[in-house]
Amino acid sequence: MTGATYASVLGLAASVVLLAAVATLWRRSLHAIVRALAAQGVALAGVAAVLGLHHHDPGLLVVALLVLGAKAVVIPLLLTRVVHVDPTSRETQPLVNVPASLVAAGALTFLAFAASRAVTALVPTTAGRLIPIGLAAMLVGFFALVTRRKAVSQIVGVLLVDNGVALVAFLATAGVPLLVELGASLDVLLAVIVLQVLAIQLRSRLGSFDLDQLTELHD
Amino acid sequence: MSASSLAGAAAAGGVQVVALAFGAPMLLGVMRKVRCRIEGRVGPPVLQPLRDIRKLFRKERIRPDQATWIFPLAPVLLVATVIVAGAIAPLVTTRPALANGSDLFVIVYLLLTGSAVLALAGLDAGTAFGGMGSSRAVTIGALAEPALLVTILALSFGAHTSNLPAIVHATVVDPGTLATPQRLFALGALVVVIVAESGRLPVDNPATHLELTMVHEAMVLEYAGPDLALVTAGEAMRLALLLGILVNLVVPWGIGATDGAGGIALGLLALSGKVLVAGSALALFEVFTAKVRLFRLPELLAGAFVLAVLGVVSGLVVR
Numbered sequence: 001m002t003g004a005t006y007a008s009v010l011g012l013a014a015s016v017v018l019l020a021a022v023a024t025l026w027r028r029s030l031h032a033i034v035r036a037l038a039a040q041g042v043a044l045a046g047v048a049a050v051l052g053l054h055h056h057d058p059g060l061l062v063v064a065l066l067v068l069g070a071k072a073v074v075i076p077l078l079l080t081r082v083v084h085v086d087p088t089s090r091e092t093q094p095l096v097n098v099p100a101s102l103v104a105a106g107a108l109t110f111l112a113f114a115a116s117r118a119v120t121a122l123v124p125t126t127a128g129r130l131i132p133i134g135l136a137a138m139l140v141g142f143f144a145l146v147t148r149r150k151a152v153s154q155i156v157g158v159l160l161v162d163n164g165v166a167l168v169a170f171l172a173t174a175g176v177p178l179l180v181e182l183g184a185s186l187d188v189l190l191a192v193i194v195l196q197v198l199a200i201q202l203r204s205r206l207g208s209f210d211l212d213q214l215t216e217l218h219d
Numbered sequence: 220m221s222a223s224s225l226a227g228a229a230a231a232g233g234v235q236v237v238a239l240a241f242g243a244p245m246l247l248g249v250m251r252k253v254r255c256r257i258e259g260r261v262g263p264p265v266l267q268p269l270r271d272i273r274k275l276f277r278k279e280r281i282r283p284d285q286a287t288w289i290f291p292l293a294p295v296l297l298v299a300t301v302i303v304a305g306a307i308a309p310l311v312t313t314r315p316a317l318a319n320g321s322d323l324f325v326i327v328y329l330l331l332t333g334s335a336v337l338a339l340a341g342l343d344a345g346t347a348f349g350g351m352g353s354s355r356a357v358t359i360g361a362l363a364e365p366a367l368l369v370t371i372l373a374l375s376f377g378a379h380t381s382n383l384p385a386i387v388h389a390t391v392v393d394p395g396t397l398a399t400p401q402r403l404f405a406l407g408a409l410v411v412v413i414v415a416e417s418g419r420l421p422v423d424n425p426a427t428h429l430e431l432t433m434v435h436e437a438m439v440l441e442y443a444g445p446d447l448a449l450v451t452a453g454e455a456m457r458l459a460l461l462l463g464i465l466v467n468l469v470v471p472w473g474i475g476a477t478d479g480a481g482g483i484a485l486g487l488l489a490l491s492g493k494v495l496v497a498g499s500a501l502a503l504f505e506v507f508t509a510k511v512r513l514f515r516l517p518e519l520l521a522g523a524f525v526l527a528v529l530g531v532v533s534g535l536v537v538r
Contacts, residue, residue, distance in 0.1 A: 015404065018529060
């Protein structure tokens with residue numbers, strides 16, 4: 001891959017990761033949010049694959065496949081099943097309205113850009129320059145975690161943060177060891193399965209996925 | 220600038236204005252035809268909007284009693300601003316008339332002047348519908364504005380200038396810059412803003428006259444005869460101009476880089492083809508989409524704004 005194409009494709013894949021994070025704030029339907037998460041998984045796998053091709057590292061290509069399988073297929077499928085369990089609550093109820101969330105996402109992006117100046121100076125590669133994008137995706141995930149109260153959106157928020165961390169790791173180190181990525185992916189997968197069970201239990205006890213109901217004591 | 224290139228630029232500007240004046244209503248006709256065919260209807264002939272405009276021009280001039288000088292001025296100003304913008308925008312050639320003044324900011328604010336005067340005219344007649352339409356149109360415009368400004372900023376990264384012919388020319392010279400993230404984000408935001416500014420679905424339904432939903436139609440409800448003809452033609456030309464600028468930013472191939480008659484003819488042919496495809500795609504999209512509730516519009520346009528911000532950030536990051 002030539003330098004210009006490499007930089008362009010890598011930049012594009014990293015930007016799609018951020019775009020998908022913002023899309024989860026934009027859309028109201030939980031189905032659309034899960035789809036955005038799947039798209040983010042594909043883009044993340046794309047980043048890993050591009051890096052693997054550029055550095056001629058077969059291990060990274062395996063990691064890319066792993067990321068694709070876990071974050072773009074299995075986890076979204078599990079989440080879709082949770083959304084299907086409760087047909088009455090298919091929309092998020094954001095604490096901060098959507099336009100304000102989007103403006104906040106824009107501000108967080110600039111914050112990430114300003115805050116990661118020192119880090120990008122340390123990693124003067126093409127990939128290193130993209131670190132602010134990963135940081136921004138992480139901050140947007142935190143924001144989703146804080147302002148969205150449905151169980152599914154909370155899980156998605158956690159996964160957004162995880163994807164952001166993974167993106168920064170890929171970009172900063174030009175490749176995570178296969179074993180580490182395997183451990184991290186399995187960890188996240190396990191967490192999602194546990195959260196899925198928890199969410200379904202929550203629904204059967206309280207009749208909804210709304211986490212605010214957990215602040216009161218029930219019989 | 221030498222006399223010959225001045226003449227060439229003037230010829231290009233003239234060709235662009237004439238093409239816009241006759242092509243825009245036909246584009247509207249094609250879009251309606253596509254929509255009707257997909258919905259299983261025959262639809263009016265492609266030339267129908269042109270015929271409508273001709274018919275309206277022959278009708279009696281009727282204006283509201285209470286209207287002031289703004290009311291007759293607005294349609295003229297609308298058409299005039301679109302014509303000026305159409306003459307200087309890089310539609311058939313990257314060297315249009317007054318290329319140095321053909322800045323994105325200039326074109327955007329020329330078009331905005333027309334919209335603003337039209338909104339004033341909607342208020343001018345003093346009717347409830349006109350005021351409601353103007354208020355809604357101005358609200359949408361105010362929401363689209365920040366997105367548009369940031370989009371321009373993101374677009375100007377590649378060519379290091381906001382001069383539109385220079386931006387298009389830079390992509391013709393180096394097609395590799397077409398697929399950079401900042402550009403794709405900016406173009407995505409631009410599509411949303413263009414849909415909002417030209418009053419198409421899902422922002423405004425141009426075919427409706429239902430009180431609760433109409434935006435643009437409510438604003439121009441008081442117009443009749445030749446005034447309405449000017450408003451209709453101006454709106455059609457604005458849509459065609461915006462689509463023309465968009466397609467030349469997305470796929471610049473075919474645009475004339477020389478002043479010669481051959482280059483202009485080729486550019487005209489390429490532009491017609493590209494705009495027809497873009498218009499048909501827009502009509503196709505409109506078949507499958509519903510109008511967004513007015514109070515959900517800020518979400519849509521804030522989405523465009525964030526898309527543009529992401530474009531700027533990627534422009535700062537990816538170099």
